Amino acid sequence: MGLVLGRPGGPRFSQVIRVQQIRLSVNHSDADLRRAVATALGLPGKDILSVRIHRQGVDARHPRSLKFVYSVDVEVRDEEAALAKPRPNVARAADVPYTVVTEKRSWPQRPVIVGTGPAGLFAGWLLARAGARPLFLERGQPIEKREQDVKILETTGRLNPESNIQFGEGGAGTFSDGKLNTSISDPRCRWVLEQLVGFGAPEEILIKAKPHVGTDRVRETVKIMRRALLEHGAEFRFGTKATGLVVKDGRLTGLELNGGETLDASSVVLAVGNAARDTFEMLHRAGVRLEAKPFSIGARIEHTRAMMDRCLYGPHAGNPRLGAADYKMAHHGRDGYSAYTFCMCPGGAVVPGASEEGGVVTNGMSEFARDMANSNSALMVGVAAKDFGFEGPLAGMLFQRKWEERAYAVAGGGYRAPVQRVEDFLARRPSKKWGQVVPSYLPGATPANLWDTLPEFVCEGIREGLAEFQRRIRDFAHPDALLTGVETRSSSPVRIPRDETFQTNVRGLYPAGEGAGHAGGIMSSAVDGLRAAEALVVTVGSEAQ
Ligand SMILES: Cc1cc2nc3c(=O)[nH]c(=O)nc-3n(C[C@H](O)[C@H](O)[C@H](O)COP(=O)(O)OP(=O)(O)OC[C@H]3O[C@@H](n4cnc5c(N)ncnc54)[C@H](O)[C@@H]3O)c2cc1C
Numbered sequence: 001m002g003l004v005l006g007r008p009g010g011p012r013f014s015q016v017i018r019v020q021q022i023r024l025s026v027n028h029s030d031a032d033l034r035r036a037v038a039t040a041l042g043l044p045g046k047d048i049l050s051v052r053i054h055r056q057g058v059d060a061r062h063p064r065s066l067k068f069v070y071s072v073d074v075e076v077r078d079e080e081a082a083l084a085k086p087r088p089n090v091a092r093a094a095d096v097p098y099t100v101v102t103e104k105r106s107w108p109q110r111p112v113i114v115g116t117g118p119a120g121l122f123a124g125w126l127l128a129r130a131g132a133r134p135l136f137l138e139r140g141q142p143i144e145k146r147e148q149d150v151k152i153l154e155t156t157g158r159l160n161p162e163s164n165i166q167f168g169e170g171g172a173g174t175f176s177d178g179k180l181n182t183s184i185s186d187p188r189c190r191w192v193l194e195q196l197v198g199f200g201a202p203e204e205i206l207i208k209a210k211p212h213v214g215t216d217r218v219r220e221t222v223k224i225m226r227r228a229l230l231e232h233g234a235e236f237r238f239g240t241k242a243t244g245l246v247v248k249d250g251r252l253t254g255l256e257l258n259g260g261e262t263l264d265a266s267s268v269v270l271a272v273g274n275a276a277r278d279t280f281e282m283l284h285r286a287g288v289r290l291e292a293k294p295f296s297i298g299a300r301i302e303h304t305r306a307m308m309d310r311c312l313y314g315p316h317a318g319n320p321r322l323g324a325a326d327y328k329m330a331h332h333g334r335d336g337y338s339a340y341t342f343c344m345c346p347g348g349a350v351v352p353g354a355s356e357e358g359g360v361v362t363n364g365m366s367e368f369a370r371d372m373a374n375s376n377s378a379l380m381v382g383v384a385a386k387d388f389g390f391e392g393p394l395a396g397m398l399f400q401r402k403w404e405e406r407a408y409a410v411a412g413g414g415y416r417a418p419v420q421r422v423e424d425f426l427a428r429r430p431s432k433k434w435g436q437v438v439p440s441y442l443p444g445a446t447p448a449n450l451w452d453t454l455p456e457f458v459c460e461g462i463r464e465g466l467a468e469f470q471r472r473i474r475d476f477a478h479p480d481a482l483l484t485g486v487e488t489r490s491s492s493p494v495r496i497p498r499d500e501t502f503q504t505n506v507r508g509l510y511p512a513g514e515g516a517g518h519a520g521g522i523m524s525s526a527v528d529g530l531r532a533a534e535a536l537v538v539t540v541g542s543e544a545q
Contacts, residue, residue: 016073017041017082018054018093023067026316037074040090041082049075054093057209058322063314066322069209098187100126101537107132111267111536112255114242114279116140117171118522119513119529120271121225122192124234126533127269133233137257139241139276140168142226143219150175154442157414159354162239165363166275166355166489169238170222172514173522177345177366178213180205182523192526199224202368210326214368242270242279245286245506252508266508267540269532271525272515274492275355277397279515283496289505290393293495293517296342296380297403297458299450299485300350300362301422303478304437308346308375311473323347324370327377331468337381337457339465342490344377346370349440350484352415359404360417362441362487374440378487381461396493407453407486411446418448418486423479425450426463435480445484453485491520502535510536 022036038045055071073093076082083092111127113120116138127134139162140146146168149160161167165175180196182189193205196213201221205211213221226236244256255263272279284290305324309317312325324346332338348366355361364376388395389402411418419439424431430449439445451459462483470477495517502510512518512532513525 016052016075016093017079018071018073018091020071020089022070022072023059024070026066026068026319026321028068033070033072037072040087041074041076042085042087043076043082047077047082049077053207055209056207060312060325063312063316066313066316095190096187098191100191101130101534103130105131105537105540107540109264109266110135111269111540112137112263112265113269113271114255115171115271115273115276115513115515116169116236117271117273117513118173118526119519119532120171120269121222121229121529122195122526123269123271123512123529123533123536124229125195125225126530127536128229128232128234130537131233133235136229136234136236137240137242137255138169138236138238140164140238142169142236142238143174143223146174147219153352153354153415157416157443159357159415161355161357162241164355165351165353166273169226170218172273172275172353174218174222175215175351175365176218176522177343177348177364178215178218178368178522179343180211180213180523181209182521182527184524184527186527188527188530189523192523192530196221199228212366212368212370214370215365216367242272242282244282245288245509247286247506250505250507252506267536268509269529269536270496270509270511270516271513271529271532274489274514276515277356277401280394280397280494284393287506288509289497291495291497291517292385292388292393292395293493294382294384295396295493296340296382296490297400297454297486297488298339298378298380298462299454299483299487300364300376300441301341301379301476302350302374302376302437302440302482302484303475305347305371305373305375307436307475307478308473311475324375326375327473329469329472331465333381333461333464335457335460337461339379339381339461339468341469342378342380344375346375347372348376349374349442350376350417352417352442353489354404354415356401356404358408359401360407360411360415360486361404361489362417362484363489372440374437376440376484378490379462379465379483380487380490381458381465383458387455387457393494400488400493403454403486404488410448410453414443416444416446417441417484418450418453419445419482419484420448420450421479422466422477422481422483425459425483426466426477434482436478437480437482439482439484441484450483450485492517501539502532503539
């Protein structure tokens with residue numbers, strides 16, 4: 001079915017009626033949708049001029065009667081008449097558009113952006129549009145070279161600590177599922193989606209309740225965004241790490257690069273992501289206030305895609321209109337620890353997310369088609385300062401490193417990951433071989449006992465989570481499902497406090513995105529980058545007057 005009915009590719013409506021909660025069977029036609037809209041509005045079909053899908057979700061709570069759920073924007077012949085009688089789920093659409101800064105200002109000095117993840121790129125995109133010609137510093141490599149470095153890790157077990165799944169152009173989400181759903185509600189989200197579509201991301205992300213781009217399309221999108229930024233006067237320096245701050249009277253005046261060169265810089269968006277441990281240490285030494293923050297750790301759970309599709313879609317499994325099935329579950333455990341699933345990658349693979357020598361980190365990714373053999377998600381347990389066993393603002397980071405190194409040692413080195421069948425995990429015995437599910441993780445999986453690679457309370461939390469989630473999804477705790485450890489980078493272990501101008505105690509430094517502890521995920525990091533850039537525009541503009 002086409003996504004836009006009535007006026008394909010036409011302009012966005014200025015005033016429309018939004019009809020929500022239209023529920024239709026999986027195999028419905030365009031005509032079914034049109035009829036359902038007419039019924040919801042109590043109008044004859046001829047009075048509906050056009051129907052545009054605003055949002056499409058799937059209600060898979062009951063696999064046998066699985067439904068698409070639509071929210072649609074409708075143009076009708078007589079709008080006043082259509083709205084005269086109150087009807088459930090019918091109202092005038094009231095989206096608040098994001099007003100982006102486009103004003104060209106004169107900039108005393110070009111702003112610098114450290115990091116080219118979603119926070120940095122979107123901060124830079126706004127600044128470039130405001131005429132600032134931002135300079136991007138990125139410790140990692142451009143996508144083309146980064147792809148080769150990730151391949152080397154996956155095929156030989158040799159890690160490049162500066163160019164990997166965490167570090168390089170596009171940031172941590174480049175080798176991801178490219179999920180764009182977020183819990184934040186902000187008009188900037190829609191704008192980010194529109195910009196991404198403008199850079200080549202699939203148009204369907206504008207309407208899907210759970211939009212995703214896939215690593216293949218993310219990489220292409222980021223390359224096109226780079227070109228657009230260059231056309232707007234931005235500059236990129238790859239292989240360039242910010243290794244020090246130059247501060248005079250509490251104000252930033254420059255950055256030390258790669259341990260040598262000094263760059264004059266009085267306005268810096270610091271968008272370094274959650275893996276930049278050496279950068280956090282450098283900030284701490286330079287007197288930037290940091291706080292330890294809670295996060296989660298756990299393992300990736302992996303099933304065959306067919307298994308999850310069957311459990312969640314029942315007789316509809318394999319229907320191409322549905323794609324691969326996904327889930328999201330949470331359970332508040334007995335001892336105050338909650339277990340939850342996170343970052344599900346249907347039809348994807350478990351990937352090596354390490355960025356430090358001698359530590360194993362797992363994460364997940366998939367392509368746009370989500371058609372790989374397995375589906376995985378992170379099965380996580382929340383941890384906080386009381387669990388870290390270290391002191392100070394970097395305590396959480398030291399805790400992460402300890403368990404990553406433990407996993408590396410248990411798996412026998414070379415960035416192989418420890419993997420255990422769920423049945424063996426529940427029996428606390430090491431696995432010896434795999435069953436129906438074969439691990440997707442590269443550079444390789446070592447059969448192991450995950451109880452040796454994670455804190456006891458985390459394993460207990462996972463065990464409780466498995467029991468609870470098995471009640472909700474038959475086969476979730478299938479004996480042959482696999483746990484691949486360890487997943488430690490669910491979000492940043494530190495927060496960099498900032499005031500209402502988005503600056504830290506060191507003036508001129510604007511922390512943004514996930515690493516700063518103010519966002520989690522691609523979309524919220526992109527939005528946070530925009531907010532930091534807006535603050536910078538306001539501050540630099542007012543200082544210039
Ligand atoms: C494999 C994987 C899959 C993921 N899947 C999803 C998903 O599907 N959906 C989702 O919402 N989120 C996902 N995430 C999380 C998401 O990628 C992050 O939340 C997001 O990228 C954070 O954006 P950011 O811009 O704050 O930081 P990052 O994307 O981490 O970018 C920070 C950048 O800064 C650079 N950098 C760090 N230190 C320095 C320095 N000192 N000097 C210069 N450069 C520096 C790094 O090289 C990096 O490129 C995934 C993460 C991973 C690793």
